[in-house]
Amino acid sequence: MWGLVVNEVVENYEHELSPFQLWSYSHKEESRLPPGPRGLPIVGFLPFLRPNLHHQLTELSQQYGPIYKFWLGSRLCVVLNSPSLAKQVVCDQDSVFANRDLPIAGLVATYGGIDIALSPYGSYWRDMRKLFVREMLSNRNLEACYSLGDTRSERLSEMCIPRFDLQALQKEMEAMLKLIDSILDPLINQCMKSLSDKREVEIQRNEKKDFIQILLELMEQKDIGISLDLMKIKAIVMDIMIGGTDTTITTVEWVMVELLNTPQIMAKVQQELKDVVGVNNIVEESHLPNLHYLDAVLKETLRLHPALPLLLPKRPSQSAILGGYTIPEGTKVFLNAYAIQRDPQVWESPLEFQPERFLNSTNLEYAGNNMNYLPFGSGRRICAGLPLAEKMLMFVLASLLHSFDWKLPEGENVDLSEGFGLVIKKNERLLAIPAPRLSNFELYQ
Numbered sequence: 001m002w003g004l005v006v007n008e009v010v011e012n013y014e015h016e017l018s019p020f021q022l023w024s025y026s027h028k029e030e031s032r033l034p035p036g037p038r039g040l041p042i043v044g045f046l047p048f049l050r051p052n053l054h055h056q057l058t059e060l061s062q063q064y065g066p067i068y069k070f071w072l073g074s075r076l077c078v079v080l081n082s083p084s085l086a087k088q089v090v091c092d093q094d095s096v097f098a099n100r101d102l103p104i105a106g107l108v109a110t111y112g113g114i115d116i117a118l119s120p121y122g123s124y125w126r127d128m129r130k131l132f133v134r135e136m137l138s139n140r141n142l143e144a145c146y147s148l149g150d151t152r153s154e155r156l157s158e159m160c161i162p163r164f165d166l167q168a169l170q171k172e173m174e175a176m177l178k179l180i181d182s183i184l185d186p187l188i189n190q191c192m193k194s195l196s197d198k199r200e201v202e203i204q205r206n207e208k209k210d211f212i213q214i215l216l217e218l219m220e221q222k223d224i225g226i227s228l229d230l231m232k233i234k235a236i237v238m239d240i241m242i243g244g245t246d247t248t249i250t251t252v253e254w255v256m257v258e259l260l261n262t263p264q265i266m267a268k269v270q271q272e273l274k275d276v277v278g279v280n281n282i283v284e285e286s287h288l289p290n291l292h293y294l295d296a297v298l299k300e301t302l303r304l305h306p307a308l309p310l311l312l313p314k315r316p317s318q319s320a321i322l323g324g325y326t327i328p329e330g331t332k333v334f335l336n337a338y339a340i341q342r343d344p345q346v347w348e349s350p351l352e353f354q355p356e357r358f359l360n361s362t363n364l365e366y367a368g369n370n371m372n373y374l375p376f377g378s379g380r381r382i383c384a385g386l387p388l389a390e391k392m393l394m395f396v397l398a399s400l401l402h403s404f405d406w407k408l409p410e411g412e413n414v415d416l417s418e419g420f421g422l423v424i425k426k427n428e429r430l431l432a433i434p435a436p437r438l439s440n441f442e443l444y445q
């Protein structure tokens, strides 16, 4: 769903404003709206959108400035490209901009928007998010999930979603959801059965559990602040699958590409791993807080390649003022983290891969407090999976880079070109060859 970039932008471009509202904007309010490129009558800027939207929106900011608008039919879109505008949205007026823009595809894929990522700002979203962050991502539950295979999510994330066909989109998403249901339903049934079997034999402590098992157990608890049912469980699982897998896998791939492109940085990372973990050992979670250089490499990768370069579009719940311009209620608002994180006014040598810039900085964390660096967003709707994502990324990267040396196939060059989608993947999948690095082969068992 988050891979449907242009579809998601354009799919509900029609009928957002009534003809009267449209008339009044074009004649009365237009002067108070931000500047922006002109489009064609009726369809607006739609025919000019390019598949790699974040590049196009970044280029347009060079022409129209840090805030600009474009129309998709009667749908008004506004793009924000500077840290100070980001602050106005995610700090100063966070509650007004905490609503999501609901694309049809997203609605279908999340069982009508009852998940965390797309549900409207309000008490339902708050309870679902609290449940996810406090209960599911608690240290106890993360430990219970630790070392569980990822095969369930792989099965789903391997399914690709077709691009850019407005008419057929809803039908395709419904078909896709049927397919997903046909995978999820038996999994859930299997978990329910094994839960009731275990109850008879007494559930053991410290047992490994996956997210579905955790959610099913929560469903039976009365004191969790929300009544959980199977549909809500499936919607949360969809958030984890769609929001959690593509973003994480893509980020690992970008780190590997950047390191293969800069052997001196790869050598520093591996030296740190040798010092902290040792060649007679494998990476454990306790090593992660001491891997400062790897942490800087990951942060620098997410600066240049934020998995969601435009975050998730926002939608003000009432008319607001940004940068002196009027942003009417219901506008689709893009916060362009990609542009901000590559802005030469904000970053020195912004296009160079320099992890050192993160080494001694205390205010460049993922928490969204620094408006120059927003790979996980900021404010109330900041990524709900952030603690899990950070741990997972560090663990996977440390393990890959500690256990193996990596090189490209003979004659191949590093390819840094981007493909398109809401999650920005590499254009070509990375193919790299591992060679064992640890002294003891038994460590690979």
Ligand code: HEM
Binding pocket: 116, 117, 118, 129, 239, 240, 243, 244, 245, 247, 248, 251, 306, 307, 308, 311, 312, 313, 375, 376, 377, 378, 380, 381, 382, 383, 384, 385, 386, 388, 389
């Ligand atoms: C590299 C990894 C990841 C990146 C870069 C990332 C980035 C983001 C971003 C930019 C947003 C939107 C924030 C905003 O609109 O301000 C978001 C939302 C979200 N992410 Fe992540 N994410 C990652 C991994 C994960 C994982 C592993 C999970 C779950 C296990 C997850 C679950 C969510 C959810 C549920 C939301 C919606 C939050 C809400 O609307 O309240 N993400 N993520």
